[in-house]
Amino acid sequence: MYSNDMGVSTLRIAPSILSADFTAIASAIDRIEQSGADWIHLDVMDGHFVPNLTFGPKMVADIRKLTTLPLDVHLMVQNPDISIPWYIESGADHITFHSEACVHAHRAVQQIQAARVRAGISIVPSTPVAAIEPLLDCVDIVLVMSVNPGFGGQQFIPSTLQKVSQLARARDNAGARYDIVIDGGVNQGTGQQLAAAGADVLVSGSAFFQAPEPARFVQALKNPGAAV
Numbered sequence: 352m353y354s355n356d357m358g359v360s361t362l363r364i365a366p367s368i369l370s371a372d373f374t375a376i377a378s379a380i381d382r383i384e385q386s387g388a389d390w391i392h393l394d395v396m397d398g399h400f401v402p403n404l405t406f407g408p409k410m411v412a413d414i415r416k417l418t419t420l421p422l423d424v425h426l427m428v429q430n431p432d433i434s435i436p437w438y439i440e441s442g443a444d445h446i447t448f449h450s451e452a453c454v455h456a457h458r459a460v461q462q463i464q465a466a467r468v469r470a471g472i473s474i475v476p477s478t479p480v481a482a483i484e485p486l487l488d489c490v491d492i493v494l495v496m497s498v499n500p501g502f503g504g505q506q507f508i509p510s511t512l513q514k515v516s517q518l519a520r521a522r523d524n525a526g527a528r529y530d531i532v533i534d535g536g537v538n539q540g541t542g543q544q545l546a547a548a549g550a551d552v553l554v555s556g557s558a559f560f561q562a563p564e565p566a567r568f569v570q571a572l573k574n575p576g577a578a579v
């Protein structure tokens with residue numbers, strides 16, 4: 352559930368800089384910090400696993416110098432085991448890679464955790480939760496893509512909700528500890544549905560950067576249904 356015993360929201364918000372102006376990255380980081388958001392989501396795309404290119408470890412290292420907020424690196428790259436060490440070195444707090452892009456996913460999780468970085472596994476909309484079931488007892492994060500990865504500003508795919516409930520149930524039954532992170536098409540409407548289904552963290556790119564009042568937007572996502 353998304354509130355604690357005191358009725359305070361436990362939902363965390365992770366704005367994605369994918370929708371920021373890359374020529375003014377320091378001001379984007381400042382906007383995120385001032386908004387009361389919890390993590391900064393960094394989308395790394397290689398032009399192979401997804402049909403788009405963004406940035407690499409230098410950008411992550413430069414952002415590391417600007418903030419103490421957790422840096423949540425989302426690797427949309429083929430064979431992430433090659434580049435995981437670069438993102439460890441650049442100061443990432445979390446590194447999430449795609450199940451579809453990595454043959455030896457269990458080894459990659461160990462590689463990340465050995466550096467005391469939180470390890471995440473992600474699935475695209477056409478991949479079922481069953482594909483990552485063997486990893487659920489060892490990952491720190493499960494990132495469910497609710498759009499096809501590669502671009503911001505796409506429409507939420509509703510079948511994601513069922514995956515979120517399935518992951519929340521599996522975690523409760525097994526006593527596992529992963530955060531359920533949802534990425535793609537998150538706005539106040541879909542956020543409310545995702546919170547009810549059991550999401551822990553909502554990534555928001557275009558909606559966050561378009562919001563006239565980012566702090567109000569973050570509060571509204573954290574407290575679905577409440578007037579803020």
Ligand SMILES: O=C(CO)[C@H](O)[C@H](O)COP(=O)(O)O
Pocket residue numbers: 367369370392394425427498499500501502503504505534535536537554555556557558
């Ligand atoms: O991983 C991503 C795209 O592959 C982005 O994190 C995601 O799409 C966020 O953008 P938006 O909130 O605009 O959908």
Ligand SMILES: [Co+2]
Pocket residue numbers: 367392393394425534554
């Ligand atoms: Co992402």
